[in-house]
Every structure is written in C-alpha cells, then in structure tokens.
Amino acid sequence: MRADAQRNYDRLVAAARNAFAEQGADASLDDIAQRAGVGNATLYRHFPTRQALLEAVFREHIDALCRRAEELRAAPSPGAALREWLGEVIAHGSAKRGLAASLLAALGEDGSSCRAAVFEAAQGLLTRAQDAGEVRSEVSVGQVLKLVNAVALVTETEPDAGGQAAGLLDLIFHGLAA
Known part of the structure; x- marks a missing residue:
C-alpha cells in the first residue's frame, strides 16, 4: 500500500474507533470520513461495507x-x-x-x-x-x-x-x- 493510502487507512480506522466508542456500531460513515479528513470515496475504497x-x-x-x-x-x-x-x-x-x-x-x-x-x-x-x-x-x-x-x-x-x-x-x- 502506498504511504498516503496507508495514512488514510490509519486515519479512517482511528476516526471509526472514536465514532464507534461514542455512538456505537451504527455511527455515521459520512461522519467517520469527515473526522478522518477524507472523502466518502476514500472510505469506501478502503472499506466497501x-x-x-x-x-x-x-x-x-x-x-x-x-x-x-x-x-x-x-x-x-x-x-x-x-x-x-x-x-x-x-x-x-x-x-x-x-x-x-x-x-x-x-x-x-x-x-x-x-x-x-x-x-x-x-x-x-x-x-x-x-x-x-x-x-x-x-x-x-x-x-x-x-x-x-x-x-x-x-x-x-x-x-x-x-x-x-x-x-x-x-x-x-x-x-x-x-
């Protein structure tokens, strides 16, 4: 994985960890992408579901x-x-x-x-x-x-x-x- 792609992946996982801790497993995926500082397409490229x-x-x-x-x-x-x-x-x-x-x-x-x-x-x-x-x-x-x-x-x-x-x-x- 390219370095920038790995950074995005890591940021998405960290943002999701925080969102799930606060809101549970149904936390908004749009919110997670925003927290990570990436677009929805980047989120779905790494995590299709x-x-x-x-x-x-x-x-x-x-x-x-x-x-x-x-x-x-x-x-x-x-x-x-x-x-x-x-x-x-x-x-x-x-x-x-x-x-x-x-x-x-x-x-x-x-x-x-x-x-x-x-x-x-x-x-x-x-x-x-x-x-x-x-x-x-x-x-x-x-x-x-x-x-x-x-x-x-x-x-x-x-x-x-x-x-x-x-x-x-x-x-x-x-x-x-x-």
Whole structure:
C-alpha cells in the first residue's frame, strides 16, 4: 500500500474507533470520513461495507480473543476453559461499545474474517469440552456465540455490566452442561 493510502487507512480506522466508542456500531460513515479528513470515496475504497470497517477497528480485540482461546486449550478442565473464554468474549464486547454488535453481525456473514477466526477459536474449546463430557454434544458453536454476544449486547451499557454478564453466563453455562 502506498504511504498516503496507508495514512488514510490509519486515519479512517482511528476516526471509526472514536465514532464507534461514542455512538456505537451504527455511527455515521459520512461522519467517520469527515473526522478522518477524507472523502466518502476514500472510505469506501478502503472499506466497501460497514462490516469491513468494524472488523478493521476491532481486529486487535478479535486477535487477542483468539490468542486467549489457544492458551486455554491446554487448561486441565475443558469446560472451565470454555466458560472462562466465553466470559472474556462478553467482557471484550461489553467494554468496547460496538464490538458485540460487530461480532454478532459477523456471525451471519460467511465471508467475514472475524467470523472465521472467532468460530475457529470457539470451536476448538467447545469440541474439547464436548469430548470431555462437560458440555452437551448437540450444542453448536454458532448457538454458543450468539448467546454470549447477546449477553454482551444487553449488558454493555449497564452500570454493573460485569456482574450482570457473569450472572447471565452462569445461566447459559448451566444450560450447556452435559
């Protein structure tokens, strides 16, 4: 990428990060372009869809979640490892306004790089927990991710987001237990 194109890309991601933090995942793309000091065409050249921009903004968080899933694959209790990781997914989603919405949207897009990375990370932990008999075998990774992302969405603006999310995750995990 040319140096000026890279600068525009970086400015767009920074402006989008701020806009999403202030207004959520539905922040105006026109406003983001304006904040970055570029035209709409430049924004769309780099990010043809809102989802592509959301993924760029939250990529580092997705990568961190995927690294954490890899670390947890060696945990002695597969069920506890899955629960811990799901709690971290919720915490990331609740702490970063728009991340939960981005993840939830990515779950429905087959071509999404976020979807592929998160599904792979979650599938490894879920399969391990199912093989150990700690999680019901009929539960799919898509179902689990939708549940935890829903928790992140409904708790992200709550004063006690962490406490409420933990309680809801307990309920989810009770239902997942074999």
